[in-house]
Each structure stands twice: as C-alpha cells, then as structure tokens.
Amino acid sequence: MSNPDPRDELVDHLPAMRAFAMSLTRNSATADDMVQDTLVKAWTNIDKFEVGTNLRAWLFTILRNTYYSSRRKAKREVADVDGVFTESLSQKPDHDGRLQMADFRDAFAQLPDEQREALILVGASGFAYEEAAEMCGVAIGTIKSRVNRGRAKLSELMHLTDDDALELTDDATMAVVAARVNGALR
C-alpha cells in the first residue's frame, strides 16, 4: 500500500516550526538551529510517528524537547534580553488600538518559558488545551493555569487595566486558578 509519506509533509510545517521555535528562543539564529535539529530528528524517527495523528503536534513536541534539553545543558544561556527577537521581526506600525507590538514583545519576552509556550500553543497556533497538555507532558489543568497566568501577567505588563478592566474578572480567575492548583496538589 502506498500511504502518503509523512516526510513529504515536513516542508509544510516549516513556517509553523520556525514561529514556535522563535517564540521559545526569541533569537532567530537559535530558533533556526533548533528547527534544523528537529527536522533531522523527525526524519530519522519518522517510524515513531503514528500516521493519522497530528504531525504538527508531533513536530512541536520534538522541537520543545530539543529546546528544553539544550536549555538544561546550557544552564542559563544568555537569554535574548536585548531583544533580538524584537528586532528581527520588522516593526509594523499597523497597531489597532493602543497596543504597540514592541510593548507586547517586551512583555511576552518577560514571561517564563512555560507560560510563553502555553500561550503560543493555545492562543496563537490554535491547539486545544488537551493537545497542548499532551505535547508538554503535563495535565490539562496545568496548561490552563499557565495560559491564565501568562495572560494575567501580560495584561499587567501592558497596563491593560483601564478599559479592558480586569477588576470584574480577576478574582474569579484567581479563584479558578487557586482551585486548580489546590486540586493538583492533592
């Protein structure tokens, strides 16, 4: 039988892999090196991919494993504090509303890796909480709480508190997060 070879589809996922890698590393050279490693790993381990499952999720899983193992190795390699990530993405002044992309990127770069990752997976790449949880090897509740904490932190950093006020919802969100955390500890 001639099933379509998933290796032929790798090329279609390259832009998404680069975008995800960029959001993790915030440095385009490091991101592309990671994508390259991921491609080689994916190619040589393609027999471990279950045909019919989500190839992009599988690739993202390899990518994040690559990232976290290199991060562990390099202990605390200099993060991109100076904003290579910010600079490498050309400034586009088409802001709708009052948010500047540069402010957003600065704020985003300040989040812990785990929150950045969860936000990108769920908020930008459109994975379900369940898929993101599986990719990150954690419980769904953990992903939800990372996303919530990430959003809350971004709101705070970007002073999104005037008209998009948090006051009505913040307590409720905190209660939900607290309940989940407590639940997870039991």
Place this chain on the structure above:
Amino acid sequence: MAQDHKRPRGKDTIDANLKRVYEETLQEDVPDRFKDLLAQLKAQDSAKDSGGGTSK
C-alpha cells in the same frame, strides 16, 4: 467549559497580539537551508532504499 466569563477581559487583545507575533514569523520565507536539508535527507534515504552500495 462555560468559563468564558471568568477570563481576563484583555484576553482578546492579548490573543490578537500573540497571533500577530506568531504570524509574522509564519509569513517569512523559509530559509533555503531547510529545503536543502530535506533534499539531502531524501537523497540519503533513496540511496539506501535503492539498495545501492550501502557503505554501512
């Protein structure tokens, strides 16, 4: 789920920004090095598959 009302209000703004950051990289041209790499990997495999003189 039914917890939409419990999310921070800034969520839409934040998600719009997240998507924009993500999509900016998505829309970049993929560097040639990746296509070259895939071509290389493919060439290696087809050399193996065709049962040619496998050196290993």
